Amino acid sequence: MAKPKLALYWASSCGGCEIAVLDIQEKILDVANAFDIVFWPVAMDFKYDDVRKMEDKSIDLCLFNGAIRNSENAELAHLLRAKSKALVAFGSCAHEGCIPALANLTTKDAILKWVYKDSPSTVSLNGGVYPQTHTKMPEGEIEIPEMWGTVKSLDQVIDVDYYVPGCPPQPFQIWNVIEYILSGKPLPPKGSVLGADDKTCCDECPRERKEKKIKKFFRPYEILPDPNECLLDQGIICMGPATRSGCGALCTKANMPCRGCYGAPPNVVDQGAKMVSALSSVVDSQDPNEIDEILNQIADPLGTFYRFSMAHSILKRVDKI
């Protein structure tokens, strides 16, 4: 019997998701044995054209990481959608936009202006030279893709079957997903989140949570936290209550607050809104003015509560800044 066909692709990505796949260590050889890997630009030599020539729905499983940031990312997303039976938004960038989607808090123009004109190390000739999609050189024209004004999650561009959260997904979770698929068990319902657990990060965190109420928030550099007590109880913003479990609470075990890379917990649409509601239960006041004052101590709530989920949030992008 022919082996199932597997494709892996990175769009606007840092590469960490691909490293995480390799971090399943020697099991990568099991993957190579079990699947016929038909496309994986980072490790194999198939080209876009090879994919174009494939029959529709001929790829059994496609793990797609990275956000959609430019015309080339989108083109490949559409192409791989057409060729794949099951397409997975793999990692936080594809899932919810991740850190690159913080760009939705600013504008493309502002980004280009800073990078190519205003930044202090840049020498800008004639009022600024900006990258062009098409440039006529003495020898001929050359092209680059068009950068988009808004970073999108994968499911905002194409239809997605499953999601694997995490930045990056933890290797043992990746292996769980692959093992599940290799087991031949029926595929889970469309839209399922795979490679994560069904609680919140707090449920995996070994720190002791008390019903302590807080009046002051601290930034992580401002205090030496007690290593055994809940960080949020100590006034350090920790996204644990608004984050899906699955990583094993890696950051809080390293004495740093969770920043939410596993995305919203089950049945929560908007991670930031969930965080706001979680905070309301720890702020020690009934007085609306005082509550405001306490919450105002939080530096950059938008960039913190939506650190990994801006593209997918109810806000999606901020139009004017």
Add this chain to the structure above:
Amino acid sequence: MKQIKIDPITRLEGHGKIDIFLNDDGEVANTYFQIPELRGFEQFCVGRPVEEMPRITTRICGVCPEAHHMASAKACDAVFHVEIPPTAKKLRELLYNVFYAGDHTTHFYALGGPDFVVGPDAPKAQRNILGVVAKVGLEVGGKVIEMRRRTQEVIKILGGKNTHQVTSLPGGVSKGINEEERKLIEEHCKWFVDFGKFTIQVFNDIVLKNKAYVDLILSDMFSMKIYSMGLVDEKNRVNFYDGKVRVVDPDGKEFVKYSPNDYLDVVSEHVEPWTYLKFPFLKKVGWKGFVEGKDSGIYRATPLSRLNAADGMPTPAAQEEYDRMYKTLGGKPVHATLATHWARTIELLSAAEMALDLVRDPEITGTNIRAIPTATPTEGVGIVEAPRGTLTHHYITDEKGILRKANLIVGTTNNYAPISLSINKAARGLIKKGTTVTDGILNTVEMAFRAYDPCFGCATHTLPGQMPLVVNIRNKDGEIIQEIKRN
């Protein structure tokens, strides 16, 4: 500029593009190496609390998040005017050296090495890690995988996560190590030193004993006389984590030595409309285009250039190898691009020795690992040597420590102009009037830039990987007359 999706990995592997234009005579008129993407970190980080930067900028690159984590943490220390406790510095440095040893291993065995170990003319199906294993034995393959596993284990202990570390923050680190962890890490570091020596032996036996390879290394096509940059300690020895940046001219004379704070006096970036990546150059010399020599401001920041820019290595075994390399290649500086691989093995050994020294330092298990900043935050620059080049993070904040401006010059970016020039030289060296362009050109072109390890090696660690690459050959009208790709 680092907002560039500066993970050249992506760029080069999945998204890179080279155009070679031929003139009427069928000779190379010009080449263009384009980077198709920009993510905009410098701009979208504005408004973020600056202490979050060490955890945000790791996402610039998943292959060397450690470098961004450290440069960012150092910039944050500077922003807050805080001196970190010695134990914290040693813990960061330990993590960093272990990362270096692991990263160089990957490049040497899986990416750059195959050209030498298996041979530049070997069938391409063998020019990969599996071919390396076939040539030097299964034992080596096993060792390489073990090296990777062990370095990751140490990085997870020290950094909290093995990709996208979290433990460095302004004033120090969030987590120390106990004696039990120290012992475990010490065992690993001893192993790393042995592995470093073993790797140098491999290079010796397979490359240096083969005259054809040595000739290739020394060939004109692979030589480029430009400036060399690298971080050095107070004795001008190579240092990856800390120190001043030293630049030597093509004759090996010190051109400048600068503190991170002064980087803007030394480095500028040139913009071209046909690519999203900028081209750094030495400000005082100026941008003269893609040309070699003392009058051209382009410089390299690679393992070889770090060795050129320094007076020696900080550890004994690596120093011996350093001396031997320069003796063999006819003295300093060396401009042979392919000698970068040799330099890389010397750095690997040095990083391993350094890590072993650090983990044996009595202070490493100290519990004073954080200083709480008290000064008003303002502005700061942090520089480390990423494996792929000098990495600069520059932050300006308001008095609350909210980021107002950021400027990043990322490792591989330093080498964008030299890589472009190397590609150009390789193409000109190979494609002459009447030449039929073959796959051989492709591999030679690849060798020219693979030496820089432009951050695209990550995934070839354990899989037989070859870098996907498209080279378009265009005629004088700009039409594509031939497209060469791997397989």
